Amino acid sequence: MKKPLEGVRVLDLTRVLAGPFCTMMLLDLGAEVIKVENPNGGDDSRAFGPFQNGKSAYFLTINRGKKSISLNLKTQEGKQLLRDLVKHCDVICENYTPGTMEKLGLGYDDLRVINPRIIYAAMSGFGHSGPDMNKPAYDILVQAMGGVMSITGWPGSAPTRVGVSMGDISAALFGAIGLTTALYQREKTGVGQKVDVAMLDCQAAMLENALARFQVEKAVPQPLGSRHPSISPFQAYKASDGYLIIAAGNDNLWSKLCTALNCTPLISDARFQTNAQRTSNVIEVETELNAILDQKTVAQWMDILNNAGVPCSPVNGMDAVLQHPQLNARNMFVDVTDPAFPGMKVPGNPIKMSCLAEELSRDKAPDIGEHNSEVLRDLLGMSNAQIAALKALGVM
Amino acid sequence: MKKPLEGVRVLDLTRVLAGPFCTMMLLDLGAEVIKVENPNGGDDSRAFGPFQNGKSAYFLTINRGKKSISLNLKTQEGKQLLRDLVKHCDVICENYTPGTMEKLGLGYDDLRVINPRIIYAAMSGFGHSGPDMNKPAYDILVQAMGGVMSITGWPGSAPTRVGVSMGDISAALFGAIGLTTALYQREKTGVGQKVDVAMLDCQAAMLENALARFQVEKAVPQPLGSRHPSISPFQAYKASDGYLIIAAGNDNLWSKLCTALNCTPLISDARFQTNAQRTSNVIEVETELNAILDQKTVAQWMDILNNAGVPCSPVNGMDAVLQHPQLNARNMFVDVTDPAFPGMKVPGNPIKMSCLAEELSRDKAPDIGEHNSEVLRDLLGMSNAQIAALKALGVM
Numbered sequence: 001m002k003k004p005l006e007g008v009r010v011l012d013l014t015r016v017l018a019g020p021f022c023t024m025m026l027l028d029l030g031a032e033v034i035k036v037e038n039p040n041g042g043d044d045s046r047a048f049g050p051f052q053n054g055k056s057a058y059f060l061t062i063n064r065g066k067k068s069i070s071l072n073l074k075t076q077e078g079k080q081l082l083r084d085l086v087k088h089c090d091v092i093c094e095n096y097t098p099g100t101m102e103k104l105g106l107g108y109d110d111l112r113v114i115n116p117r118i119i120y121a122a123m124s125g126f127g128h129s130g131p132d133m134n135k136p137a138y139d140i141l142v143q144a145m146g147g148v149m150s151i152t153g154w155p156g157s158a159p160t161r162v163g164v165s166m167g168d169i170s171a172a173l174f175g176a177i178g179l180t181t182a183l184y185q186r187e188k189t190g191v192g193q194k195v196d197v198a199m200l201d202c203q204a205a206m207l208e209n210a211l212a213r214f215q216v217e218k219a220v221p222q223p224l225g226s227r228h229p230s231i232s233p234f235q236a237y238k239a240s241d242g243y244l245i246i247a248a249g250n251d252n253l254w255s256k257l258c259t260a261l262n263c264t265p266l267i268s269d270a271r272f273q274t275n276a277q278r279t280s281n282v283i284e285v286e287t288e289l290n291a292i293l294d295q296k297t298v299a300q301w302m303d304i305l306n307n308a309g310v311p312c313s314p315v316n317g318m319d320a321v322l323q324h325p326q327l328n329a330r331n332m333f334v335d336v337t338d339p340a341f342p343g344m345k346v347p348g349n350p351i352k353m354s355c356l357a358e359e360l361s362r363d364k365a366p367d368i369g370e371h372n373s374e375v376l377r378d379l380l381g382m383s384n385a386q387i388a389a390l391k392a393l394g395v396m
Numbered sequence: 397m398k399k400p401l402e403g404v405r406v407l408d409l410t411r412v413l414a415g416p417f418c419t420m421m422l423l424d425l426g427a428e429v430i431k432v433e434n435p436n437g438g439d440d441s442r443a444f445g446p447f448q449n450g451k452s453a454y455f456l457t458i459n460r461g462k463k464s465i466s467l468n469l470k471t472q473e474g475k476q477l478l479r480d481l482v483k484h485c486d487v488i489c490e491n492y493t494p495g496t497m498e499k500l501g502l503g504y505d506d507l508r509v510i511n512p513r514i515i516y517a518a519m520s521g522f523g524h525s526g527p528d529m530n531k532p533a534y535d536i537l538v539q540a541m542g543g544v545m546s547i548t549g550w551p552g553s554a555p556t557r558v559g560v561s562m563g564d565i566s567a568a569l570f571g572a573i574g575l576t577t578a579l580y581q582r583e584k585t586g587v588g589q590k591v592d593v594a595m596l597d598c599q600a601a602m603l604e605n606a607l608a609r610f611q612v613e614k615a616v617p618q619p620l621g622s623r624h625p626s627i628s629p630f631q632a633y634k635a636s637d638g639y640l641i642i643a644a645g646n647d648n649l650w651s652k653l654c655t656a657l658n659c660t661p662l663i664s665d666a667r668f669q670t671n672a673q674r675t676s677n678v679i680e681v682e683t684e685l686n687a688i689l690d691q692k693t694v695a696q697w698m699d700i701l702n703n704a705g706v707p708c709s710p711v712n713g714m715d716a717v718l719q720h721p722q723l724n725a726r727n728m729f730v731d732v733t734d735p736a737f738p739g740m741k742v743p744g745n746p747i748k749m750s751c752l753a754e755e756l757s758r759d760k761a762p763d764i765g766e767h768n769s770e771v772l773r774d775l776l777g778m779s780n781a782q783i784a785a786l787k788a789l790g791v792m
Contacts, residue, residue, distance in 0.1 A: 004581040017604070029577050049626055050605075050612035057608035108750075127748065130725030136707055138643040140622070140630055145709040147717035149622075149641075151559030153549065159632040159639050159711045161622045162558045163547030164602050173569035178747040180576040181425050185400040185751060187583040193750040201746035204717060204728045206560050208413070209446075212453035214714035215740055216446035221714055226536070226545075226557045230445055234536055236555040243555050245545075247534040311532055313541040315555045318610035318617055321543040321600060329526030332600045344611055350597035351574040352523065354504075354589040355581060 003030025003356055008183065010091040011036060011082075012066065016045045017139070017165055018123045018199060019095035020062040021172035026091070026179065027065050028349035029356065034089075034375055035063065035366065036082065039070040039396055042368035053340040055365075061346050064336050064362040069376070070369030070396045073104055077395040081380075082106060086115050088379045090192075091179060095123040098133045108194040119182040119192040123175045127198030137199055139167035146203025151210050153223040160223065170202040232278040233257065236315065238290050239298045246289070247311040249275055260308035261292045331358050338364035372396055399426025399752055404579065406487040407432060407478075408462065412441045413535070413561055414519045414595060415491035416458040417568035422487070422575065423461050424745035425752065430485075430771055431459065431762065432478065435466040435792060438764035449736040451761075457742050460732050460758040465772070466765030466792045469500055473791040477776075478502060482511050484775045486588075487575060491519040494529045504590040515578040515588040519571045523594030533595055535563035542599025547606050549619040556619065566598040628674040629653065632711065634686050635694045642685070643707040645671055656704035657688045727754050734760035768792055 008031040012023045020035075020043070027033045037043055048058040072078040083106070086092060092111065094101055101107045101122075108120040122128055125137020140161055143149045153160030178195035186192055204211075210221045213229065221229070226236035231249035248257040251274065258267045266272055266288060271281045278285050293301060298314050305312040316324065322333060322345060330352070333345040346362060372391075376382040390396045404427040408419045416431075416439070423429045433439055444454040468474040479502070482488060488507065490497055497503045497518075504516040518524060521533020536557055539545045549556030574591035582588055600607075606617045609625065617625070622632035627645035644653045647670065654663045662668055662684060667677045674681050689697060694710050701708040712720065718729060718741060726748070729741040742758060768787075772778040786792045 002584075004577045021604075025573060029573075048605075050609050052612050057612050058605045061604060061608050126722055127726055129748075130722045132722040138630070138645075138707055140624065140641055141643050141707055141709045144632075144641040144711045145717075145720070146723075147712050147714055148558075148560055149711050150713045153556055153559075154553065157550065157553075158634070159622050159641070160549055160556060161620075161624070161631070162544075162562070163549075163619060164544055164604060164606065166558070166562060166602070169602050169604070170569070173566070173573065174746050177421060177425075177569065177572045177576055178749055180573055180580055181400045181747070182749060182751075184576055184580045184583065187580065188398075189751075195750075196748040197746060198726060198748075200722060201726050201728050204723050205743045205746040206562070206565050207714070207717070207743065208417075208457060208560060208565070209444075209454045210560065210714055211718070211741070211743065212457050213446050214718070216448050216453050223559060224557075226555050228536065228557070234534070235557070236540075238554070245536055245540040245555070247537050249534075311534055311537055313537045315540045315545050316543050317546045318543055318603070318606055321541075321603070322607070322610070324541070326522055326526045326528040326596060327542075327600050330523055330594060330597050332597050345607070347601045347603065347607065350570050350593060350601040351577070352525075352592040353574055353578060355578075355585075
């Protein structure tokens with residue numbers, strides 16, 4: 001069985017997170033990913049902790065299984081090699097500040113002449129158009145600028161960053177949709193195209209009902225802690241030894257919850273009969289439930305609520321996540337064959353496809369230029385002597 | 397110019413968020429989306445606020461531009477109509493609890509017999525395998541269960557939900573990648589496949605360095621407020637009238653920042669010379685910067701820092717987001733032609749492709765069954781009398 005993207009070759013000039021996360025997904029779907037790194041240090045994230053045996057676990061997580069060639073794109077020879085490689089690739093991916101590739105003579109308009117079938121995907125902070133296009137962006141900036149931070153956290157508290165880099169990762173995901181769609185369209189038309197995804201745009205695309213609420217209600221939505229703006233109970237509550245989440249927004253689940261908590265009078269309490277009433281009186285719901293939940297531990301309540309069919313969860317830390325039976329049954333943590341990281345698990349592929357066999361391990365992340373000889377020999381027919389000469393010149 | 401997914405017809409059985417968000421993206425890339433709704437009330441989110449002129453703005457935001465047919469899938473005639481429609485579609489999308497479609501006799505194994513080219517995408521809470529597969533899930537549950545909530549919020553505070561439904565939306569994004577990849581593979585093989593995406597899996601896939609930090613450092617990562625675990629300054633700071641974000645993680649930006657704030661002695665301060673030192677002494681960095689930033693307003697500092705080339709942002713609420721010049725230059729808020737919502741803006745398409753012209757408006761969201769006649773006539777050749785008979789029988 002062939003993998004869905006088998007035969008798709010990706011030339012990957014990306015660094016740190018949005019770009020590398022995107023090409024990692026393409027790799028998991030079967031593409032060959034050739035990372036192009038500067039010979040002096042390579043991808044910046046090789047210098048990001050945590051480290052083990054001198055290697056970055058951060059870099060490993062996002063780059064396992066890729067190939068690496070080193071190329072100094074400031075040299076004429078380096079640029080020429082990149083152009084030669086583009087002829088043999090389907091996709092080129094970059095996440096430089098817009099204008100960088102054009103200045104190198106390697107923008108989409110340069111490369112499409114060399115290979116009209118090339119799909120050029122750019123993931124940048126602000127995109128390749130508009131007044132801010134040339135500014136750099138970082139995850140926390142787009143979380144703040146795009147509105148997500150204004151509705152995350154606690155009323156009156158300092159702003160709260162989403163603990164994962166959703167600014168970068170959402171751009172990686174939207175970028176991958178654009179890339180795979182461009183591959184599909186190329187099957188129809190025979191030509192490639194440019195895909196331009198901005199981290200800031202992606203934040204705005206994910207605001208869902210907050211944007212509508214503001215326009216209809218004319219009040220700027222505020223952060224709500226763990227609460228949902230229009231569903232209750234649907235938040236964190238406090239047991240005797242910590243917090244648990246209960247999501248029981250409809251009347252049937254509210255009834256099941258009250259029965260399980262042995263507080264059936266609340267079912268017919270005039271303040272709590274509908275979701276709308278419970279949401280209007282959300283503080284009273286919280287007070288009533290916390291008073292009961294305080295009598296047992298999170299683990300005890302999880303047993304009781306699960307048996308009663310009430311959706312609930314502890315707030316799992318990384319230790320519990322790695323042990324989670326459902327995530328492990330779905331192969332969401334896979335081994336990585338890197339001697340520097342014995343026993344290390346990395347996230348697996350969440351896109352399960354019936355034409356894609358599950359793989360229970362990933363190859364290690366490459367060293368800088370580890371695949372120079374293989375790639376230049378196989379794709380460009382170069383000899384070891386030619387490759388050694390390029391290395392001596394500082395091109396690789 | 398044809399749109400990338402022009403000619404792709406999607407039969408959309410999804411409700412509320414993850415599924416409808418996925419098919420909305422396919423629509424923006426050119427697919428025809430036919431929403432299949434139960435005749436009694438339709439998509440649950442039609443009942444979710446905010447409302448305007450009796451219609452849900454929540455539903456509008458995610459379903460603009462789709463068609464709707466009403467179909468009672470509990471009737472034999474309704475099931476048969478769905479099977480007939482599947483013959484004329486490329487993609488079927490559903491987000492029921494696993495097992496629901498199979499019980500109706502409409503699971504992938506039933507439908508592939510009718511149309512081997514069909515691509516069947518399921519987005520569920522826990523996926524179509526594993527011990528928890530039959531449980532329902534909600535956004536806040538997978539945020540808590542999958543670990544994101546454990547690293548979002550403030551040390552010692554109650555758990556904090558990410559203010560957008562990233563549990564649903566990330567499943568929509570990974571699902572769309574799977575769908576478009578399956579469309580590409582079908583061009584090679586001629587056959588469809590099943591795509592199975594779980595909200596919980598997607599949360600685990602997005603944990604990036606937290607999972608690696610836990611395994612290397614053996615300590616469970618904790619929430620950090622607005623801070624980044626390994627970059628400083630990279631957080632919210634307090635000006636005289638509110639908060640602003642400064643992202644100046646490398647030494648060059650640190651130097652620019654200190655110059656702009658007129659505190660150049662901090663550049664060579666032994667506690668702050670490298671990013672590693674600044675991260676170790678992050679509280680002192682915060683104390684020093686807050687003391688200076690407290691002397692001017694957010695707007696004043698934005699001018700100063702932007703002029704100095706220091707990446708910064710206010711924490712934009714929905715009002716500022718909707719007015720943002722860069723987002724508007726990128727057409728990220730588009731009009732929707734629904735008389736119930738005059739002047740309403742909905743998020744546009746963040747996937748900019750050179751073979752996809754920008755569209756500055758979207759059609760309205762459909763009423764339940766608004767396209768019954770059109771779809772049944774055009775795809776199945778049915779007469780108005782036949783359609784009226786089905787309606788009289790309660791099938792539509």
